[in-house]
Amino acid sequence: MKKIFFLTAILIWTVSIQAQTKWVIHGKIIAGNSDTPLAGTLIESRQSKSNTVSATDGSFLINLTFTYDTLDISHIGYANTVIPINSSTKSSLRVELMQLTKELEEVTINTGYQRISKERATGSFSQIGKTLLNQQTGTTLLDRLESITNGLYFDRQTGFTGTRIIIRGLSTIQGPSAPLIILDNFPYEGDLNNINPNDVESITVLKDAAAASIWGTRAGNGVIVITTKKGRFDQLTKVEYGSSILITKEPDLGYVKNISTEDFVDVEHFLYDKGFYANQLAAQPYSYTTPVVEILLQRDLGNITIDQANAKLIAVGKHKLTDDLKNYVYKTGVNYQNSISLRGGSKNMLWNVSGGYDHNNDVLNAVYERYNFRDGQVFKVSKKMEVSVGFDYTRSFSKAGKSGYGALRPGQGVLPVYTQLADENGNPLPVNYRYRQTYTDTAGKGKLLDWKWYPLSDYKSISNASILQAVLADIGINYRFSNNVVVSVKYQYGKQFTRTKMLSDISSYYTRELINQFCVLNYATGKITYNIPKGGILDQSNADLETNNLRGQINFNRSFKIHHIDAIIGAEYRSIENDYQKFRTYGYEANSLRYADVDYVTMFTDFLSGSTNNIPSGTNYSGISNRNISFYANAAYSYKSKYNLYTSTRRDASNLFGASSNNKWTPLWSVGASWDLAKEKFYKVKLLPALKLRFSYGVSGNADPLRSAITVIQYNATSSYTQLPIAIIAQFGNPELRWEKIKMTNMGIDLTSKNSRLSGSVDFYHKKGLDLFGTMPIDYTGLAFNSVVKNAAKIAGYGWDINLNSRNTVGNFNWTSQLNLNLQKDKVLQYYLVSKQGSNFVLGNSISAVEGHPVYALYDYKWAGLDPLTGDPMGYLNGNVSKDYNSITGSGTQIWDLAYIGPTLPTVVASLGNTISWKHISFTFRITGKFGNYFQRNSIDYTTLFNFRNGHSDFGQRWQQPGDELHTNVPSMVYPNNTQRNNFYNASATLATKADLIRFQYVSLSYDFKNPSIQFYINANNLGLIWKANHYGIDPEYQNNIPLSPNFAFGIRGSF
């Protein structure tokens, strides 16, 4: 429809009205293009300052005191409408409001099993529509959720590699760290990157106890339901398209807090003089050396003079590895994204078809290419039967790029910070990798393959590419037995193949080295025998995933008079098959398809070390089969559309090892109630025309997925002695472990203020965790593992999830804000385990053992400063200042001897988005903040500095002479190295740091044309920190990694 609004009433006669005369306009608000009345619409007069809200049947009545007036009519999800009133206005109006987006904005909550009308919902959900999702750009979907989803938190801090998604605080650190992802109706097992964000209509996050009682124990970390775009019956064909370019800046290598190059040269020089490298150089002259050690060695061998050596050392110290990486490795990344989707529907059929193409070239030149195709139809076969089919195909291609910062790890450690990767002309330079080049250059008397490693160009000799193809096909039948009963059967088949081919050709370092290591050189005759043939090494792997989902469900719904019942009962069968094979071919030549067999059985002598080894076969097989069978039921009852009750329950069984305990577990359940207060006759609060109260309570459980009732072995290799299969003990029986139980109560209010100026929800939740899992060190006298999962604690927590949307100005200049505010606090009520040695609790990686403290709390060794005479760090032992590091970091410190710093997870997470639109221009920006938590700052660890060349810039601030202790807390460098001294310092309270931060998440600017609707947009993501509490230049969420680089997107999207 072209018009934003129109009046069906036509002026018929003029009524002459005197000023002061009251007159009444009445009318009806209708959703555009239909006869559906719109209740709860706000009607305001500008002159008369009166207002009203439309009733259930859409009718309204407003008193005016001015003849010439203007009515502002507003309803969430619909375009604001302005109606001029004058003496010729008919007193009975019919107002059609047009939906804001032409699609119906999601007013139902999709749990994956059923859609619950939001009005009847009793639980706690976060919903994200596509408009909000589209404020960010990118290939993957999940990244976009962080800043816009209420109650969803991406944890990058607490000692986990990568990111884990936490919904409503943390109950446990066991179990799968990712939340359960539901794509339309079924859990999605494939690669999340396969999902095209442009196909997504909305996302629902289930937050309260209902998540687990609907989806089972796998929902322990919350449920994210993704709903894709679908056609509708009786809809004209609609086309949507989009295209964007996203440019990613190269990472800021300057962020890395590395020891300075000059300092590192000095450290190596110091170690060399102490004889740190002497034995190794004497006994294993082939072993890895750094350039500095090599210079000093050549000096001592008399090959260069002392002056020459010193000059060389100075020259080495002038070079920075990060400069070379910046100049020769990283470049700007460019991603292209194109998508098109069509959908429509006739009376008996609806359909949608969409396609997408992505091409990404990242900062390291890695390529990712993705094709998406999606198709769905629903047929009304008869009045009683509906059949739906869907098909989804993804093909992606990825190719590895260069090795970035930290990925180049020679000789058990990192590249020295002064490593030079290229000469002045940019030509790649060789760098020592596993062995010492000056040795390997001459070891083979020129008979070996070149044994030099060129980190800058080696990637050119390795082609590592994989192709993924994924198919999802589903069919569903809904059969309406009666007006009340619908039986539905849904089946989905999924298959994903990943084929990976990595060819390390003869020019790659890996291949050259392996061939050299396994060759035999007869020094007398000069004859060389290759046990690994000269040629490339081809590693191929296949990963197959197959899923089957079958669900039978009976839906019952019945309305009679003022009662409404909605119930489902169903059963579900799921199977997941993972198969993986990997194999290797030696002597492979891509041009001729030549290959060679090698002897995997005989042990050969290593060319350099003389030890004997088998040729690595590179063969690996694995297979995982999961079977899940579940029964579930839920029911909603509504009385007068005012009072709603909801209950759900579920029981799962699976074939996981030791999961027989599942059967003993009482079903997961939840109950809820809501009360639409605004619908009560006595409710007269004009300020809040809509007000609903919600309550839910439920019990969910969590089993340790690695838990096993019996000792489980895993065949992992073939014995080189007997040539028979050998097995390790992979899991051990842990019969004392009980289920972890979480009881959650949720209370919420949904409200809308007068004029819909302010709308949103406030949820308060309380949770109680019993028998929480904790990984505890154990007496490894009795087990081949040093820690086990035990039921460690009883906890309680509460929190607030606040979501507020405000319309700050209305009219041509439209300013809206959206605020997500999540507060959470928890504490340990009781700690069960006996061992409370301090070293188990420092750095905040395990459940706190102190009652009343947060579940995950940062503890540190108490800090007594530096010894003014030696620069040694000092702590406390039995209350006295001490340098007995063994005892402090060992049995001498109990948890109560530690300094309690504070929680490691933020107690306040906030996100504020603002959208300002004026005519066709719309501008959005969003900032996020995380507050109240602490992290342990990294500092110099001499153990890793000496042994792995990994030094922190704090080295420059270390204590060097008496008096330094007045302005530094960084301990002096001592030799021989004392590991416990380093462990103490790095876990001491002097490094505890506040983690509070405010981040500029994204900004987006768009220009909209109407008829046809086209939008041009620019947005920028990952814009960095606006403010942080620490003064060390550390982004607390990226202490160990380089923060995500900003990216900028330009794009167009439109529809007709």
Add this chain to the structure above:
Amino acid sequence: MKYNNISLGLILMIVLCFNSSCKKELEIKSDKSLSAITTLEDAQAVLDQTSTTAIEPASEECSSDNYYLTTTSFNALAASTNRSIYIWDTYNLFSGITSDWGIAYKKVYYCNAVLDAMKKIPSTNVSEWNNVEGQALFKRGKSFWHVADIWALAFDDATADKDLGIPLRLNSDFNEVSVRASVRESYSQIIKDLKEAAQLLPAVPLHPIRPSKPAAYALLSRVFLSMRRYSEAKVYADSALSIFPALLDYNNVNATPTYPFSNPNVESIYVATAGSSLLTPTNAKIDSNLIALYSTNDLRKTLFFKSLGNNQYSFRGSYSNSNNHFSGLSSSEMYLIRAECFAREGNKTDALNDLNTLLIKRYKSGTFIPVTASDASEALGKILTERRKELAFRFTRWMDIKRLNKEGANIFLKRIVNVQLYELQPNSLRYAMAFPEDIISISGMQQNPR
């Protein structure tokens, strides 16, 4: 009502369908490479995981006097626990599952897991069942013995009931609290395990990486020797040699490779290895008193040692063919034990006979002059010297020092690092090394008195 019946019927149908196939589906293995230990093959595969079951603690050799570190090497050691071990420190010698304690008890756990599972595996194939059971008992017994050798004082019949022994874990339930048995109980368990194993094991194993009857006899012989119960030591050495008499003639060993001895070789009754960064050829320099014992014609001087110049030598004679050391059992050790026991019985002739049987294989062809002695006690002295030479870096020196000091040998151990002298007095309490502090803290066991 009609519809309700239909839906009820449907529900029933679904439930029934699921129930019938449910059980079968839920019994499918979740990870194809995982299984419980339900067959003899499974149990054997666990015991054949030699990276766990044939890797042994190295602290005995690390604390012995066959080698020394330069101050530079000492200071360059990455782990401070290794520095503590080297100077026989009182505390903080071991920490965590990768320490010798972890290595020893991980093996015990593997054996216990197998032994627990064996109770449910039918013994239809009796010889194979016995073989697997015997292997587990042998490996557990051997591991217990190393633990007793490292963390308990030498066996002394007079005090064995009250001397602190080791925790004897006899099943795989890790929830049981570790308690220390007495030294006598500890040794009784070791002997019990090994005697049972000897009953069950075959005379010839598939490969010497697997325990066998002669291996059990050989270890019993070594254990009784460490307890100074010489007559039993002799009986078991004799039993071992009756099955496994072969010796390797060092004249046939090629000295060119970095590591001259193949693994296994004809003397390997049972193959196991142990390593420590203290013992790598890089760090460990051979004690000059030890080197001086080898004469020029002694092939061991070149096959065992590599000259580094400056009168420094490193060890290369491991039967493991690598820089890890051989901690298994060999026929040569049995000849030495039997010879010693004969000498202790006063039987000079048989003692020297055994010794010379061995030594002729160690000297350049045509140069060997058989050892003679005026009496059994002189023979004993020569046998003990030869024992030290032959079994260098074979993890027996520590038990020899312990037991011989009990007999008044008065062997003082000395280390000099950073211009400081460290000494270990004969029969010092520090011959029972300190338990790992984390184990003491978690289990509440009593620490060895210092």
